[in-house]
Amino acid sequence: xxxxxxxxxxxAAGALTMPSSKKVSSxxxxxxxxxxxxxxxxxxxxxxxxxxxxxxxxxxxxxRELFGRRNESTRLWVVRRTDIAVLEDxxxxxxxxxxxxxxxxxxxxxxxxxxxxxxxxxxxxAARATGHDRTGGRRPKATS
Amino acid sequence: MTISAAASPxxxxxxxxxxxxxxxxxxxxxxxxxVSGFTDSEWTGIAPLLEEDVAISSIxxxxxxxxxxxxxxxxxVLADGRDEDVLAYDREPDEYRHARLLDHPRGDWAxxxxxxxxxxxxxxxRLASIGAAYRPLAELVxxxxxxxxxxxxxxxxxLDRLANGGEEPRRRxxxxxxxxxxxxxxxxxxxxxxxxxxxxxxxxxxxAAAEAAWRADLTTAMVPLGLALPPSIEPPADxxxxxxxxxxxxxxxxxxxxxxxxxxxx
Amino acid sequence: MTDPLALDPVLPLRQRSERPWNEEALSHDxxxxxxxxxxxxxxKIEATDWMPDEYRNAVLRFVEMHANSELMGxxxxxxxxxxxxxxxxxxxxxxxxxxEVGHAQxxxxxxxxxGKPREAMLEDLIAGKTxxxxxxxxxxxxxxxxxxxxxxxxxxxIVAQQALRDSSYGPYARTMQKICWEESVHIMHGRDVVVxxxxxxxxxxxLVQEALNRWWGPLMQMHGPRGDRDKDRDLHWRxxxxxxxxxxxxxxxIYVPRLWxxxxxxxxxxxxxxxxxxxxxxxxPSWDELRSVVTGHGPKSQERLEFRRMNRExxxxxxxxxxGLQPPPVH
Numbered sequence: 048x049x050x051x052x053x054x055x056x057x058x059a060a061g062a063l064t065m066p067s068s069k070k071v072s073s074x075x076x077x078x079x080x081x082x083x084x085x086x087x088x089x090x091x092x093x094x095x096x097x098x099x100x101x102x103x104x105x106x107x108x109x110x111r112e113l114f115g116r117r118n119e120s121t122r123l124w125v126v127r128r129t130d131i132a133v134l135e136d137x138x139x140x141x142x143x144x145x146x147x148x149x150x151x152x153x154x155x156x157x158x159x160x161x162x163x164x165x166x167x168x169x170x171x172x173a174a175r176a177t178g179h180d181r182t183g184g185r186r187p188k189a190t191s
Numbered sequence: 192m193t194i195s196a197a198a199s200p201x202x203x204x205x206x207x208x209x210x211x212x213x214x215x216x217x218x219x220x221x222x223x224x225x226v227s228g229f230t231d232s233e234w235t236g237i238a239p240l241l242e243e244d245v246a247i248s249s250i251x252x253x254x255x256x257x258x259x260x261x262x263x264x265x266x267x268v269l270a271d272g273r274d275e276d277v278l279a280y281d282r283e284p285d286e287y288r289h290a291r292l293l294d295h296p297r298g299d300w301a302x303x304x305x306x307x308x309x310x311x312x313x314x315x316x317r318l319a320s321i322g323a324a325y326r327p328l329a330e331l332v333x334x335x336x337x338x339x340x341x342x343x344x345x346x347x348x349x350l351d352r353l354a355n356g357g358e359e360p361r362r363r364x365x366x367x368x369x370x371x372x373x374x375x376x377x378x379x380x381x382x383x384x385x386x387x388x389x390x391x392x393x394x395x396x397x398x399a400a401a402e403a404a405w406r407a408d409l410t411t412a413m414v415p416l417g418l419a420l421p422p423s424i425e426p427p428a429d430x431x432x433x434x435x436x437x438x439x440x441x442x443x444x445x446x447x448x449x450x451x452x453x454x455x456x457x
Numbered sequence: 458m459t460d461p462l463a464l465d466p467v468l469p470l471r472q473r474s475e476r477p478w479n480e481e482a483l484s485h486d487x488x489x490x491x492x493x494x495x496x497x498x499x500x501k502i503e504a505t506d507w508m509p510d511e512y513r514n515a516v517l518r519f520v521e522m523h524a525n526s527e528l529m530g531x532x533x534x535x536x537x538x539x540x541x542x543x544x545x546x547x548x549x550x551x552x553x554x555x556x557e558v559g560h561a562q563x564x565x566x567x568x569x570x571x572g573k574p575r576e577a578m579l580e581d582l583i584a585g586k587t588x589x590x591x592x593x594x595x596x597x598x599x600x601x602x603x604x605x606x607x608x609x610x611x612x613x614x615i616v617a618q619q620a621l622r623d624s625s626y627g628p629y630a631r632t633m634q635k636i637c638w639e640e641s642v643h644i645m646h647g648r649d650v651v652v653x654x655x656x657x658x659x660x661x662x663x664l665v666q667e668a669l670n671r672w673w674g675p676l677m678q679m680h681g682p683r684g685d686r687d688k689d690r691d692l693h694w695r696x697x698x699x700x701x702x703x704x705x706x707x708x709x710x711i712y713v714p715r716l717w718x719x720x721x722x723x724x725x726x727x728x729x730x731x732x733x734x735x736x737x738x739x740x741x742p743s744w745d746e747l748r749s750v751v752t753g754h755g756p757k758s759q760e761r762l763e764f765r766r767m768n769r770e771x772x773x774x775x776x777x778x779x780x781g782l783q784p785p786p787v788h
Contacts, residue, residue: 445547
C-alpha cells in the first residue's frame with residue numbers, strides 16, 4: 048500500500064523549501080520544537096507555536112517563555128518537530144465510500160416516528176428529557 | 192538612618208537594634224536584585240537569539256519584582272514615610288548597598304552569564320540563611336526561592352553550553368569568570384548588625400557561613416566543567432560601598448525622569 | 458499484484474482530495490486554479506501546502522516586514538527602559554518590550570517555515586533590503602513619547618492586526634490572534650501612562666502634548682496611502698482583509714475622541730468627522746515623507762540599523778558556536 052508514503056515527518060514537507068535562488072547554508076544546531084499547551088487543569092493540549100533551540104533543555108526554557116511567562120499554562124509539551132509524524136492523506140482521513148452509519152446524521156427518524164405515532168394514535172410527549180441519542184429536550188415555550 | 196516608632200506590628204515587635212539590622216539586610220538584598228535586574232534588562236531586544244532575549248527579559252523582570260517586594264518590606268520596617276519607589280530611586284549613588292560584583296556592567300554574553308552564575312548561587316545561599324523569626328521576610332523568601340529555581344536552571348544550562356561550546360565560548364567564559372571572580376565574594380560582605388539578626392533568629396547562619404555553602408555549590412557546578420574556582424578571598428568590609436563609574440552611569444539613567452520634576456506622579 | 462493506487466487516476470480528483478492543489482499529478486495551472494478558488498473562497502493554507510510562488514512570496518514579504526517592525530520597534534522604547542520613573546512602570550515597559558521581541562520571534566518563525574532562514578532575514582533588514590514600519594524610524598525625546606507610542610502606535614498596529622486574524626495563511630492568522638491578545642495589554646499600559654501625565658503637573662501635560670504634536674504625522678502615515686481595492690494582490694489572496702483607508706478610519710473613530718476627552722489638541726486643523734457619512738476628513742498625510750522614511754531616510758533609520766548591526770556582530774560568536782548558525786554568504 049502507498050499509505051506509508053503519505054505519513055511523513057512534518058519537517059520534510061514544505062517547511063524548508065526555498066522560494067528563490069538564494070540558497071543559505073545554515074546547517075543549524077538550531078531545530079524547531081513544537082509547543083503544546085494546557086491552559087488549566089483538565090483542558091486539552093493545544094498547539095501554540097514553535098521555538099528554535101539547539102537542544103531539548105533550552106527548548107523547554109524557550110517554550111516556558113512563549114507559554115508560561117504570564118502564568119497562562121499548567122502544562123507544556125515540547126516536541127522536536129522531526130519527531131512528529133503527520134497524517135494528511137485524504138484517502139485515509141476522508142475515504143469516499145458511505146460511512147454515515149458511523150455518525151448521528153445517518154439516522155434520520157422524523158418521518159418514521161410520525162408514522163409510528165399516527166399508527167399508535169399518540170401525540171408527541173409534551174415535556175421531554177434529553178435522550179442519550181441527543182434527541183428530545185425542551186423546546187422554548189411560546190408565551191402563554 | 193532614623194527608625195520611626197510607627198511601624199507594622201511585625202516590625203514594631205522588633206527591638207530597635209534588630210530592626211536597624213533588618214533594614215540593613217533588606218537594603219542589601221533589595222539593592223542587589225534591583226541593580227542586577229536593571230543590568231540584565233539591558234539585554235532586552237539585543238540578546239544573541241530572539242528566544243533567549245525573551246528568557247533573559249523574564250529573568251530581569253523577576254529580579255525587579257523581587258526588588259520591589261523587598262523594598263515593600265523595607266517600607267514597613269523603616270516606617271519613615273518613604274514608599275518603595277522613593278527607596279528604590281531617590282538615593283544618592285553612594286547610598287546604595289548592592290554588592291560590588293553587581294557594579295560590573297552588562298559586558299558581553301559571557302560576562303553576563305559569569306556574573307549571573309556567581310550572583311544566583313550566592314543569592315541562593317543567602318536566601319537559605321533566612322530564618323522564620325521575621326514572618327513577612329520568611330514568607331517572601333519562600334516565594335523568591337521558588338522563582339529562583341528557574342534562574343538557576345537557566346544559568347547552569349548556559350554555563351555548560353559556554354564551557355562545552357568550543358574554544359571561543361570557553362575562553363570567553365573563563366576570562367569573564369576570572370574578571371568577576373575577584374568581586375564575587377562581595378555578596379557576603381559582613382553585615383552591620385549581623386549578630387543581632389542571628390540572635391533574633393532572622394538569620395540562621397552568618398554571611399561567612401553562607402559564603403562557605405556558596406563555595407561548595409560553586410565547586411559542584413564548576414569542577415565537572417573543568418572551570419577554575421574564584422580565589423578564596425575575604426570579602427572586603429567596603430564590598431557594598433564605593434560603587435563604580437558604571438553604576439554612576441546606571442544611576443543617572445534610572446533617575447533621569449524622576450529627577451526632572453519633584454513631587455509628581457508618573 | 459496490481460498496485461491499488463494505480464486505480465486512482467480513474468477517480469475524479471475532486472472527489473478524492475479536499476486539497477487538490479497538492480496533487481502532483483495536476484498541471485501547475487490546474488493547481489493554481491484550485492489554490493486560488495480555495496483561498497478566495499475563505500479557505501486556509503498551511504505551511505505544508507503547495508503554494509504558487511506569487512502567494513508564497515507575498516506572504517513571506519508581508520510577514521517579514523511585520524517581523525522586522527516588531528524587532529526594530531523595540532529600539533525606540535528600549536532607550537527609556539533604563540529611565541522608567543517607578544518600579545511598576547519599569548516592569549510594565551520591560552514586559553511590553555519583551556512582548557515585542559516575542560512577537561518578532563513568532564513572526565520570524567512563520568516566515569522561516571515559508572522557506573527563508575532567520576539569519577538571512579536579519580541580514581537583509583540590516584542591509585536595508587527589507588523594510589519596517591515608518592513609526593520606528595523616529596526618535597523618542599521624552600517620557601511623554603513613551604506614553605504616546607505605547608498607546609497610539611500599538612493601537613494603530615492592533616487595528617491592522619485584528620484584521621489579520623482571519624488571514625488566509627493559517628500560521629500567520631493564528632499568530633495574529635496571540636499577538637492581538639498581548640497587544641491589548643500594551644495599549645492599556647500606554648493609556649495609563651498618558652492619563653497619569655494628563656492628571657499631573659502642567660509640565661507633565663506639556664510633555665504629552667508635545668509628543669503628540671510630533672507623532673501625529675507618522676501615525677497618520679502608518680497604515681499607508683489609499684489604494685485600489687481591486688488592484689491589491691494582498692487583498693486578493695486574503696493575506697489581509699482591509700484596505701489602508703479602512704484601517705485609518707477605524708483608528709480615528711476609536712482614538713480621536715479618547716484624545717480629545719483628555720483635553721489634548723490634535724495637530725491637524727482639518728481633522729473632522731462628517732456626521733452623516735461617519736467618515737473622518739483630515740489633512741492629506743505626506744506620502745513623500747513616508748516613502749523617504751521607509752526606504753531608510755528617517756531621522757533614526759540608519760542609527761538604529763547600525764545599532765542592530767553592531768549588536769549582531771557582538772553576539773555573533775554565540776550564534777556561531779552554541780547555536781551552530783553559519784552566517785549566510787554575502788551577495
